Amino acid sequence: MHILVTGAGGFLGRLLIDTLLAQTDATITALDVVPLSFASERVTAFVGDLSDAAWLAATLAQVAPVEQAYHLAAVVSGSAEADFDLGYRANLEGTRNILEALRRQSASGGPVARLVFTSSVAVFGGNLPEVVTDGTVAAPQGSYGVQKLMSEYLIGDYTRKGYVDGRAVRLPTVSVRPGKPNAALSSFASGIIREPLQGKVSELPVTRDTAVWILSPDSAVAALRHTLTLDHEVFHGGVYGPAVNLPGLCVSVSQMLDSLLEVGGPEALALVKDVPDPRVTKLVATWPTKFAPERALALGYRADNDFTQIVRTFAARL
Amino acid sequence: MHILVTGAGGFLGRLLIDTLLAQTDATITALDVVPLSFASERVTAFVGDLSDAAWLAATLAQVAPVEQAYHLAAVVSGSAEADFDLGYRANLEGTRNILEALRRQSASGGPVARLVFTSSVAVFGGNLPEVVTDGTVAAPQGSYGVQKLMSEYLIGDYTRKGYVDGRAVRLPTVSVRPGKPNAALSSFASGIIREPLQGKVSELPVTRDTAVWILSPDSAVAALRHTLTLDHEVFHGGVYGPAVNLPGLCVSVSQMLDSLLEVGGPEALALVKDVPDPRVTKLVATWPTKFAPERALALGYRADNDFTQIVRTFAARL
DSSP states (O other), rough: OOEESTTSSSSHHHHHHHHHHOOOOOOOEEEEESOOOOOTTTEEEEEEOOOOOHHHHHHTTSSOOOSEEEEOOOOOOOHHOOOOOHHIIIIIHHHHHHHHHHHHHHTTTTOOOEEEEEGGGGGOSSSSSSSSETTOOOOOOHHHHHHHHHHHHHHHHHHHSSSSSEEEEEEOOOOOSSSOOOOOOOTTTHHHHHHHHOOOOEEOOOTTOOOOEEEEEEEEEHHHHHHHHHHHHHTTTTOOOSSSEEOOEEEEEHHHHHHHHHHHHHHHHHTEEEEEEEHHHHHHSSSOOOOOOHHEEEEEEOOOHHHHHHHHHHHHHH | EEEEEEESSSSHHHHHHHHHHHHHHOEEEESSSSSSOOOOOTOOOOEOOTTHHHHHHHHHHTOOOEEEEEEEOOOHHHHHOHHHHHHHHIIHOOOOOOOOHHHHHHHTTTTOOEEEEEEEEGGSSSSSSSSSSSTTTOSSSSSSHHHHHHHHHHHHHHHTTOOEEEEEEEEEEEEEESSOOOOOOOOHHHHHHHHTTOOOEEEEETTTOEEEEEEEEHHHHHHHHHHSSHHHHHTTTTTSSSSSEEEOOOEEEHHHHHHHHHHHHHHHHEEEEEOOOOHHHHHHTTTOOOEHHHHHHTTOOOOOSSSHHHHEEEHHHO
């Protein structure tokens, strides 16, 4: 099995690759815009930009045919909102270039790659019901969500045509992310746990009653891998696009801070500083916080049970 | 007032331009891939391909700033399905190029153009409810519908950013179209009236119980013009994308043939030949036939009352 991972240098990409190395004997082609090194010889890393179709074609020409692809590469929500052109180049054209490369592979007699694409709950916005269902119309109110949604439908069309077998899933906010704060508008949802547990101050840009739809890193990786185990007919059910809303946990910032207190004690909690940011607050407020993800549950996807347990798992790895 | 019309050589573009000339004193820039001539000096026509961004920029540099734009240009559904690359180039990249050109205009101190985009009921497909509402999720099962839907969201994002003021409306199948049969999968919905009324045979590729959601050409032009009269806040209501489902008439092929009989007599009816085409039948069957277009009705859009009246109007212009 030869697997392609884009955005391989992101924390999810790294966790995915570590898991694939541990649990499969696959060889992996890892793409990212920054140089990467992996301990295993089963991983070959390439540095480049997915929006550069020629680079992508030349790179894939050097490796084995792609049987499975995890397309994780993206410019995060804050960056896509700040730089309109960058967002479309990375998040839409990058996706199209991956699809085109895999289409050429199957057109020239190679395998029809099975691909999973990480869409996002940021495709939802506007006037939302209290609980988002599989029948809720997506109306993203940020460029990142628009780019993710457009990519979902594009993948659906390439799949209907038989060029690839693409599956798009809408990830909840993944928390607790390791590493550093990033430009994702949801960065606080990891930061208010991660930084205080390491003795650092974390600024909270939203109010404490703000709720977030959360999935742990381990559950996110499990969901992505589960996606590629499903038979074509089971996943698509004869209808191509839009994406599956993944299950998650609806957690308020207050509840997250309760978990922080429980795991890290009052000295950790004291490191969270309320620094309201209207720009972040406004966009995060357009994201839904509670779902009834019936299609995903029927397909066998599972959420985490408890945010405190997620925090404990994170703390144990520090 | 200076108005841009793309797809100006299509029947809807021509009818729109004739109406604008008769009812306004606007000057019009008319774009199409084929050479056009208009009787009025108020229309300047240019020949070129919207997917050629450089041509588009050079063309718009020659004319007055665009205050209103009717973006009608598209490769029709049958062609988009037959030629995947052409469909995306024309229907997605063409739209993006128009948006980029208008963005550059506003960025350089020109007006924020008010734009109407003709999306389509072909954005719907898959497992549809009997009556499609404004809350029905779009799941196009054809490339044309995917390209229209992606364009809707793209226009919404450019509008949210303030680059243009774009409004997307989903047109029902426009019937009775004058002219010749085309590669639209819905071409029969005009052909079975138009050809027999002119003594010609028309082939019916679908069964007679097939229903179609129909709008007359005059009502389609009225709807497009109405779209640009609405205030920004009224049309968008603070939420950008997706498009408005326009009102129409749900008419079965049998009912259409009853109207043909009434207007054209039995000799006209006898010219309709059933020639089932599984490819057309399969895709047309994915399109919805009945809507509850509440948002559109609240915005003041109106459907036709009666298909026989549409046929009479068409016949009177022959």
